[in-house]
Amino acid sequence: GEDVEQSLFLSVREGDSSVINCTYTDSSSTYLYWYKQEPGAGLQLLTYIFSNMDMKQDQRLTVLLNKKDKHLSLRIADTQTGDSAIYFCAESFDSGNTPLVFGKGTRLSVIA
Amino acid sequence: EPEVTQTPSHQVTQMGQEVILRCVPISNHLYFYWYRQILGQKVEFLVSFYNNEISEKSEIFDDQFSVERPDGSNFTLKIRSTKLEDSAMYFCASSRRGWDDYGYTFGSGTRLTVV
Numbered sequence: 001g002e003d004v005e006q007s008l009f010l011s012v013r014e015g016d017s018s019v020i021n022c023t024y025t026d027s028s029s030t031y032l033y034w035y036k037q038e039p040g041a042g043l044q045l046l047t048y049i050f051s052n053m054d055m056k057q058d059q060r061l062t063v064l065l066n067k068k069d070k071h072l073s074l075r076i077a078d079t080q081t082g083d084s085a086i087y088f089c090a091e092s093f094d095s096g097n098t099p100l101v102f103g104k105g106t107r108l109s110v111i112a
Numbered sequence: 113e114p115e116v117t118q119t120p121s122h123q124v125t126q127m128g129q130e131v132i133l134r135c136v137p138i139s140n141h142l143y144f145y146w147y148r149q150i151l152g153q154k155v156e157f158l159v160s161f162y163n164n165e166i167s168e169k170s171e172i173f174d175d176q177f178s179v180e181r182p183d184g185s186n187f188t189l190k191i192r193s194t195k196l197e198d199s200a201m202y203f204c205a206s207s208r209r210g211w212d213d214y215g216y217t218f219g220s221g222t223r224l225t226v227v
Contacts, residue, residue, distance in 0.1 A: 004154075035218075036113070038219065041116075041156070041201060041220050041221050042116070042219050042220040042221055043203060043205075043216075043218040044218070045216070045217075088155065088164075090116040090155075098158065098160075098168070099145075099157035099160065099168060099170070100147075100155075100216065102155040102156075103154060104152075104153065104154045105155075106155075
């Protein structure tokens with residue numbers, strides 16, 4: 001079945017880059033997402049990438065997709081304390097009306 | 113920015129009791145969902161709802177669960193007879209199918225504690 005795996009914890013110093021990694025198993029996944037969850041808040045869509053893309057950049061965020069290895073990464077440049085949160089990788093076959101399959105989330109701690 | 117609103121934020125209930133979790137999706141969205149996250153586990157899909165009926169449900173969504181859109185604005189999840197293992201964070205989400213709209217908008221969640 002479908003599965004999404006992430007490392008559970010990442011700690012970085014303020015100003016450094018953070019790289020959060022994710023692997024998935026379903027090769028038919030069309031859309032891959034990164035969600036952010038701050039304490040007490042919902043899941044906020046950060047960015048997404050189509051499976052026919054290798055890279056997507058959005059300000060401080062860079063998403064890299066290696067479809068051959070089924071590996072997705074999220075790079076946050078110049079990490080700030082406000083970036084401390086849980087980051088979820090998710091995949092789906094469709095753009096908005098098929099279930100998302102989530103990883104367990106990576107807790108990013110930013111040290112000042 | 114439009115939000116998905118969930119109430120209550122935290123609910124404590126006794127085992128065997130019925131609970132109703134409430135959600136107000138974004139007004140022009142057409143698809144509605146419930147997900148849950150047991151502490152330390154993955155966010156799991158429960159059910160999707162479109163055009164006043166369930167369009168897809170997971171194995172978790174058994175006969176103890178039901179969903180309803182009673183009045184065109186609210187979207188509810190009912191658990192008929194709660195079990196300890198139903199303790200989790202329940203997230204409502206909505207989406208508008210369209211070529212320029214990707215992903216879902218999630219609410220802040222309801223933390224359900226069954227004692």
